[in-house]
Amino acid sequence: MLGPFDYSIWIVGSLLQLAVASCVVSRKSLRHYFALTTYMLCALAVGCGQYLVIRKSGVSSNHYWYFYYYTSSLLTILMYFVIVQFYEQAFAELRVNQYVRGGALFLLISTALFSYLVVRHNTDRLTTDFVVELGQNLYFVGVVLTYMLWAAILHLKETRTRLIQLVLALGIYFSGNAGSYALRHLFPDLQSAFLQWLPPLFGALLPLAWLYTFLRVPEDARLATARLVAPQPFAIKAR
Amino acid sequence: MIAALICVVSVAALLQFLTLYCRSILATSRKVRLSERVLEVAGVGRGSVAAGDFHRFLQLIHLCPESDDDRNELRAMGIYYGLLSVLGRVSNLLMPRVAGWSERERQSCSHFAAVVLDRRISHNQGLLAEQASGLL
Numbered sequence: 001m002l003g004p005f006d007y008s009i010w011i012v013g014s015l016l017q018l019a020v021a022s023c024v025v026s027r028k029s030l031r032h033y034f035a036l037t038t039y040m041l042c043a044l045a046v047g048c049g050q051y052l053v054i055r056k057s058g059v060s061s062n063h064y065w066y067f068y069y070y071t072s073s074l075l076t077i078l079m080y081f082v083i084v085q086f087y088e089q090a091f092a093e094l095r096v097n098q099y100v101r102g103g104a105l106f107l108l109i110s111t112a113l114f115s116y117l118v119v120r121h122n123t124d125r126l127t128t129d130f131v132v133e134l135g136q137n138l139y140f141v142g143v144v145l146t147y148m149l150w151a152a153i154l155h156l157k158e159t160r161t162r163l164i165q166l167v168l169a170l171g172i173y174f175s176g177n178a179g180s181y182a183l184r185h186l187f188p189d190l191q192s193a194f195l196q197w198l199p200p201l202f203g204a205l206l207p208l209a210w211l212y213t214f215l216r217v218p219e220d221a222r223l224a225t226a227r228l229v230a231p232q233p234f235a236i237k238a239r
Numbered sequence: 240m241i242a243a244l245i246c247v248v249s250v251a252a253l254l255q256f257l258t259l260y261c262r263s264i265l266a267t268s269r270k271v272r273l274s275e276r277v278l279e280v281a282g283v284g285r286g287s288v289a290a291g292d293f294h295r296f297l298q299l300i301h302l303c304p305e306s307d308d309d310r311n312e313l314r315a316m317g318i319y320y321g322l323l324s325v326l327g328r329v330s331n332l333l334m335p336r337v338a339g340w341s342e343r344e345r346q347s348c349s350h351f352a353a354v355v356l357d358r359r360i361s362h363n364q365g366l367l368a369e370q371a372s373g374l375l
Contacts, residue, residue, distance in 0.1 A: 140245050143252050165263050171256035179249035185242040209260070212311060228262045
């Protein structure tokens with residue numbers, strides 16, 4: 001049974017996703033953030049789909065369970081395209097877009113192949129552990145990709161504040177979700193205690209952080225990444 | 240085993256990304272010099288604000304009419320400041336370097352709050368001036 005808190009997170013998250021997509025479209029940046037907007041709209045559609053499945057079959061039904069975890073995995077794969085677009089933006093001046101796309105295609109095929117082999121190997125227990133493990137692995141690949149992107153941003157001395165904030169928010173999203181899935185895998189009893197809130201909470205925080213970036217950080221704003229890694233200290237006042 | 244490894248790496252990455260994200264918000268205020276007025280209002284000496292001044296600035300900010308522009312930023316900084324305070328207290332005896340880092344970060348948060356207060360005071364003064372000119 002879902003409570004008011006579940007519904008609140010769901011409503012707020014959906015509104016934020018819609019707001020991010022509208023913000024990108026209204027600022028005529030759709031071409032620049034196409035994957036991000038597509039992801040937001042798909043996440044919104046999945047949220048509506050989850051609501052319909054709950055209405056039809058109930059929150060404790062197998063239908064909802066499968067729908068939740070498999071759409072979550074599909075959304076994570078879709079999020080890889082968002083990362084690829086950020087890679088393209090970070091490497092824009094190096095003109096290596098074809099390599100980035102090639103790498104992304106390789107990653108996608110590898111992930112699909114790996115998932116297929118795991119599914120084939122686990123056909124007899126596709127119920128409980130498997131989907132959680134798959135979700136955990138997919139999110140962890142996202143953490144690794146985002147971390148590599150952040151390292152590239154630092155190495156290239158990228159200064160676009162908007163890109164930096166979008167990538168950092170993505171890092172929080174992926175690492176938060178991978179951590180909560182791994183905790184669930186390790187301690188299944190904690191799921192009903194607090195772990196069930198974490199993925200929807202991180203799912204709502206991501207569009208909130210992105211919306212903040214689109215609304216408050218101008219496209220031409222610049223920020224030295226060195227300041228983030230080792231900021232200049234203030235002189236501490238003697239008391 | 241793999242799940243435990245993923246858990247540890249993910250939590251470490253989460254903390255790092257969270258810190259960097261908060262710093263990226265704080266960075267916008269770092270270059271801003273505080274006016275004499277805001278230091279005087281808060282009863283802070285000249286130069287820079289201290290790590291522990293955050294709550295004092297926050298109280299003063301709440302006295303000013305609310306502005307939608309900075310509410311979320313302040314909330315995020317409040318959470319970050321709270322986490323840093325806990326970390327500072329825990330690491331004070333065991334890891335002095337971490338405690339020092341936490342102190343500097345909290346000072347950045349205080350500076351950020353002071354910048355917000357300064358902005359709100361200017362905004363209110365502008366509104367008052369507008370009202371006064373309207374009455375005349």
